[in-house]
Amino acid sequence: MSVKTIWDIDHACGHSSRTDLSSRAADQRAGYARWLAKRECPDCWRKEHQRDAQDTASWLVAKRAAEVAAADEWQERFRMPPLDGPERAVPWASTVRHQLMTAAYSALVSEGDLDEADWQELEDQARTVTRAGWWIDQREADAADLPELLAAASDNDRTNENPY
Ligand SMILES: [Zn+2]
Numbered sequence: 206m207s208v209k210t211i212w213d214i215d216h217a218c219g220h221s222s223r224t225d226l227s228s229r230a231a232d233q234r235a236g237y238a239r240w241l242a243k244r245e246c247p248d249c250w251r252k253e254h255q256r257d258a259q260d261t262a263s264w265l266v267a268k269r270a271a272e273v274a275a276a277d278e279w280q281e282r283f284r285m286p287p288l289d290g291p292e293r294a295v296p297w298a299s300t301v302r303h304q305l306m307t308a309a310y311s312a313l314v315s316e317g318d319l320d321e322a323d324w325q326e327l328e329d330q331a332r333t334v335t336r337a338g339w340w341i342d343q344r345e346a347d348a349a350d351l352p353e354l355l356a357a358a359s360d361n362d363r364t365n366e367n368p369y
Pocket of ligand 1 (some may be wrong): 216218219220245246247248249250
């Protein structure tokens with residue numbers, strides 16, 4: 206009599222499955238079958254993992270939507286111009302602009318020594334930069350560097366406007 210290759214396994218989830226263990230050595234099948242029995246059946250395992258992936262995906266979608274809504278509200282309140290760029294890039298760029306400007310206000314005004322008048326000037330400068338790609342490029346910038354970055358952006362604009 207040879208060691209069976211098809212095993213009926215009662216899984217931890219309460220389901221049972223008929224599993225072909227012929228790819229395992231004969232003396233390892235019983236141990237492997239016991240190991241499988243402590244786990245959920247293949248169907249339950251797949252369902253659980255798909256749900257994990259879906260939960261993560263929908264959580265990310267919800268998080269992005271909330272960030273975009275916050276950026277829109279901020280844009281409205283501070284009279285920031287809408288950004289120009291590809292349809293997919295604009296919400297992302299608006300979010301980056303909102304987060305960077307908010308972080309810069311904390312770093313430079315709340316915790317730094319920039320006064321409100323200087324900040325207004327910086328905001329005006331930020332209003333002139335409407336290219337979505339520029340803001341996306343600054344997504345990892347240090348908020349305290351924003352004045353320098355905006356100054357560079359305005360210089361470039363001038364260069365572009367007047368190439369001669
Ligand atoms: Zn199951």
